[in-house]
Amino acid sequence: MASNDLTPRMQQIVLALLNEDGPIPVKQLADQIHISKRTVQRELEYIPRVLKKYGLTFCSKTGTGIWLEGDQDQIEAIKAELEEDDALDVSDRIERQKRLTLEILKDKTLKKLYYYSDLFGVSEATVSSDLEVVKEWFHKCHLEIKRKPGYGVFIEGSERNFRRALRVFIDENIHTEIIQEMYEDRNQSVLNVIQNKSERNIYRILDDDIVKRVTACILRIRDKRILNLTQDSYLGLVIHVAIAVNRIRRQEIIEENSLMTDGLRNDQDYDLAKRITKSLEDEFQIQIPEIECAYICLHIKGSKIQQLNIDEKSRSEIEESRELWDVVNEMIDCYDDSIAYLLKQDEEFVIQGLIAHLKPTLVRLTNGMKIQNPLLEQIKQDYPVIFERCRSVAKVIEGRYGYEVPESEIGFLAIHFGAAEVRMESRKESRRKVNIGIVCASGIGISRLMSSKVARDFADRVELSVYGMTDLSPYVLSKTDFFVSTIPIKEEADILYVSPLLPAEDMEQIAGKVRRCEFMPKKQDNQEFTIQLDQVNFIAVQIKNVIRLMEYQRVNNGITFEELLIAVSEKLAAYPERQSIIQEDLMRRERLCSQIFPDLSFALLHARTEGVVKPVFSVCQTKDGEPFSDPYFRGVCVVLIMLVPKDDHEVENSDILGVLSERLIEEEEFLDTVRHGGKEEIRALVSQYLNQYFKHYLDKI
Structure with a gap:
C-alpha cells in the first residue's frame, strides 16, 4: 500500500x-x-x-x-x-x-x-x-x-527575495552547538567544524575549498566590526559569502540594483564590504559585481553585535538622528509612562541601548532578515511582565514602519528595557558592583564566550575581567571578589569551577555569589584605598559645588524660550563664548527631545557642554508664580537647568544631578518647592538629597 x-x-x-x-x-x-x-x-x-x-x-x-x-x-x-x-x-x-x-x-x-x-x-x-x-x-x-x-x-523570483531566502535558511539552520565549537577560536576554519559533523549534515553540501578560502579572506581583515559580530552573525556571513562566490564562479547572472547600491555606497559599513570583496577577488581571481558588495554590506548592517562601543563621532550621528529619537521616545512612553521620565534620563539605555539597537533592527525588518535569539524562551519565562510590555513597544515600530516585529526581536528589546530597570533600581539601593575574574588557560578563547554570557545576564551589577593562568598577581587576587574558572587554580582565592558553556545551574551559582557580594564591603588594598580617597574627595567637592553655586533667578512671564536661554547662560558663565556654547547645547538637546513636562508643571533643560567646568543645577521661576505665556512652555511655571561638563568625570557628575532628577518625580515636596519656593528653601532640599546620595555612595565603596 x-x-x-x-x-x-x-x-x-x-x-x-x-x-x-x-x-x-x-x-x-x-x-x-x-x-x-x-x-x-x-x-x-x-x-x-x-x-x-x-x-x-x-x-x-x-x-x-x-x-x-x-x-x-x-x-x-x-x-x-x-x-x-x-x-x-x-x-x-x-x-x-x-x-x-x-x-x-x-x-x-x-x-x-x-x-x-x-x-x-x-x-x-x-x-x-x-x-x-x-x-x-x-x-x-x-x-x-x-x-x-x-x-x-x-x-x-527576484534577486532580492532570493537573498532573503538565503538569509532565512542560514538563520533557521545554524545550530548553537555548531557555533559554539567554532567560536572558541575564530582562527579555526569553519571548514574544520563542518568536517567534524556527520556526512548527512547540511553543511557538507558546501564546497570545502571555497569555505576554507572565504574564511581566510574574512579573517585577514582585522576589523573590529567583524570581530565584534555575534556567533551566528559571523558564521552566517561566511556561509553567505561562500555561496555568493560559488555562484560567481559558475558565472550565474546576478541582477544589478542601482537603487540599492547607490543607497548603500556612502554607508559607513560599505567600505568594510569593499575590503572583503577585494580580498575575495584577489583570492579567487574573479570579478565581483558591485551588487554583491551591497549585499555583504547589508548583511553586516543587519547583524547583531556583541557590544556597542560608541565613539564621539558615532554618538554625534546618533544624537542628530531626530527620527530615531522620536521613535525611541514613543517606545519608552509606551513601555511604562510611570517611569518613562527616569528611563529617558538614562543615556546608556537611550543611546547605547535602544537607538543603537534600533538601527540594525530596522535594516533586518526592511530586508526580511530573521535573527535568532537563544535567550528568547528564558526571557519569556523569567521576565514575563517585561516581555509583554515590550510587545506593546514593538507595536510602535509596526505602526511607524509597517513591519511586523517577530518575538526574537521583542526579546532583545526586553533585554534593553530590563537592564535599564535594573540600573534604575540599583541607584536607589546601597549596592555595589561585584568584581568577577573569568579564568581560562590563556585569557582568550572560551573565556570570551563566558564573559559575554555573564555580562549579558548581570548587566551593570558586575565588573568583569578576563585572566590567563599567568595573570593572577597578588593585586588581581586582592581586588577580585571571586573567580569563575574552567581549570584548576593553585592560588588561594574564592573560586567557582564551572562548565565552559555555563549551563543554568552554573549561572545560578554565580547569581548567588553576586547577590551576597554586592551587599558586602568591597575588597581593597592600600593602593586602591588611596585611589578611593581621591574619588571620595572628588565627589564631595562636586556635591559641594552644586549646592554652593546653585543659581536662582526670577523672570517675566512673557519671556520667550530663546530669551530665557540667554538669561540663564548669562547667569551660569562670565564669558560670551561660553554663554553661546551653553545656549547652543541646550537648544540642540531640546530639538532632539523636548524636556518640557506640562503634566508635572516644570521644564528640565539639560546638556553635556563645554560651556561649564563644574556640574550646574539652576532654577528659573516666573516672578508671579504663574505659568510662562510663551506657548512653547505649554503652561509650566518653572525651568530647571542641569549642565554636565564635557570631561572625564561625566558618569560621576551625571549621577549627582540624576539624584535631583529622580527626586523631582518621587518627592512632591521637592517639586512644589522648586515651583513656588525661595532660593534657600530649594537649596536646603538639594543639600538634603545630595547628603543622602553621598552616604549611600560611601556605603557602596
Missing part, C-alpha cells in the same frame, strides 16, 4: 490520522507533520478514494475535525506497514530536503531531476516528492520552484 498507492506526503497524513484516538482539526494535523493546511486539504482530495480499497473510511465534521474509521485489525496492519516505510524514509528525509533547499540556493540554474537524484543517491521519484515539500518553503519567501518538461527544475 505505502509504496504503490500513496505518495510520501499522503503516507505522512494517513499515518498521523491512524495514530490519533479521535478527530483532529486539519490545522493541528498540518502543524504536527510540518506542512501547510492548504497542502493537507489538497492531499485529502485523493486520500479517501485510496483508503476505500483497504476498508477504511475517511470522516470529517465541521468544527470537530477529521478521522479514520474501520476494522481495528486492518487499521493496525496498515499502520505497521506505514511505520515501517516511514522508519526507512523519515530518518534522513528532513535532512535531505534541507540539503535540496541549500543546493537550489547555492546554484539556482536549471537542473534536471537526475542531477539531484545522483547527488543524494535517491530515485528521481523521491526527488520529485521532496521538491513538493521544499516548494512550500520557497513560496513563503516569494520564490517559485518551476519545472520545465524535458529540461529540469529552476527557481523563479
Whole structure:
C-alpha cells in the first residue's frame, strides 16, 4: 500500500490520522507533520478514494475535525506497514530536503531531476516528492520552484527575495552547538567544524575549498566590526559569502540594483564590504559585481553585535538622528509612562541601548532578515511582565514602519528595557558592583564566550575581567571578589569551577555569589584605598559645588524660550563664548527631545557642554508664580537647568544631578518647592538629597 498507492506526503497524513484516538482539526494535523493546511486539504482530495480499497473510511465534521474509521485489525496492519516505510524514509528525509533547499540556493540554474537524484543517491521519484515539500518553503519567501518538461527544475523570483531566502535558511539552520565549537577560536576554519559533523549534515553540501578560502579572506581583515559580530552573525556571513562566490564562479547572472547600491555606497559599513570583496577577488581571481558588495554590506548592517562601543563621532550621528529619537521616545512612553521620565534620563539605555539597537533592527525588518535569539524562551519565562510590555513597544515600530516585529526581536528589546530597570533600581539601593575574574588557560578563547554570557545576564551589577593562568598577581587576587574558572587554580582565592558553556545551574551559582557580594564591603588594598580617597574627595567637592553655586533667578512671564536661554547662560558663565556654547547645547538637546513636562508643571533643560567646568543645577521661576505665556512652555511655571561638563568625570557628575532628577518625580515636596519656593528653601532640599546620595555612595565603596 505505502509504496504503490500513496505518495510520501499522503503516507505522512494517513499515518498521523491512524495514530490519533479521535478527530483532529486539519490545522493541528498540518502543524504536527510540518506542512501547510492548504497542502493537507489538497492531499485529502485523493486520500479517501485510496483508503476505500483497504476498508477504511475517511470522516470529517465541521468544527470537530477529521478521522479514520474501520476494522481495528486492518487499521493496525496498515499502520505497521506505514511505520515501517516511514522508519526507512523519515530518518534522513528532513535532512535531505534541507540539503535540496541549500543546493537550489547555492546554484539556482536549471537542473534536471537526475542531477539531484545522483547527488543524494535517491530515485528521481523521491526527488520529485521532496521538491513538493521544499516548494512550500520557497513560496513563503516569494520564490517559485518551476519545472520545465524535458529540461529540469529552476527557481523563479527576484534577486532580492532570493537573498532573503538565503538569509532565512542560514538563520533557521545554524545550530548553537555548531557555533559554539567554532567560536572558541575564530582562527579555526569553519571548514574544520563542518568536517567534524556527520556526512548527512547540511553543511557538507558546501564546497570545502571555497569555505576554507572565504574564511581566510574574512579573517585577514582585522576589523573590529567583524570581530565584534555575534556567533551566528559571523558564521552566517561566511556561509553567505561562500555561496555568493560559488555562484560567481559558475558565472550565474546576478541582477544589478542601482537603487540599492547607490543607497548603500556612502554607508559607513560599505567600505568594510569593499575590503572583503577585494580580498575575495584577489583570492579567487574573479570579478565581483558591485551588487554583491551591497549585499555583504547589508548583511553586516543587519547583524547583531556583541557590544556597542560608541565613539564621539558615532554618538554625534546618533544624537542628530531626530527620527530615531522620536521613535525611541514613543517606545519608552509606551513601555511604562510611570517611569518613562527616569528611563529617558538614562543615556546608556537611550543611546547605547535602544537607538543603537534600533538601527540594525530596522535594516533586518526592511530586508526580511530573521535573527535568532537563544535567550528568547528564558526571557519569556523569567521576565514575563517585561516581555509583554515590550510587545506593546514593538507595536510602535509596526505602526511607524509597517513591519511586523517577530518575538526574537521583542526579546532583545526586553533585554534593553530590563537592564535599564535594573540600573534604575540599583541607584536607589546601597549596592555595589561585584568584581568577577573569568579564568581560562590563556585569557582568550572560551573565556570570551563566558564573559559575554555573564555580562549579558548581570548587566551593570558586575565588573568583569578576563585572566590567563599567568595573570593572577597578588593585586588581581586582592581586588577580585571571586573567580569563575574552567581549570584548576593553585592560588588561594574564592573560586567557582564551572562548565565552559555555563549551563543554568552554573549561572545560578554565580547569581548567588553576586547577590551576597554586592551587599558586602568591597575588597581593597592600600593602593586602591588611596585611589578611593581621591574619588571620595572628588565627589564631595562636586556635591559641594552644586549646592554652593546653585543659581536662582526670577523672570517675566512673557519671556520667550530663546530669551530665557540667554538669561540663564548669562547667569551660569562670565564669558560670551561660553554663554553661546551653553545656549547652543541646550537648544540642540531640546530639538532632539523636548524636556518640557506640562503634566508635572516644570521644564528640565539639560546638556553635556563645554560651556561649564563644574556640574550646574539652576532654577528659573516666573516672578508671579504663574505659568510662562510663551506657548512653547505649554503652561509650566518653572525651568530647571542641569549642565554636565564635557570631561572625564561625566558618569560621576551625571549621577549627582540624576539624584535631583529622580527626586523631582518621587518627592512632591521637592517639586512644589522648586515651583513656588525661595532660593534657600530649594537649596536646603538639594543639600538634603545630595547628603543622602553621598552616604549611600560611601556605603557602596
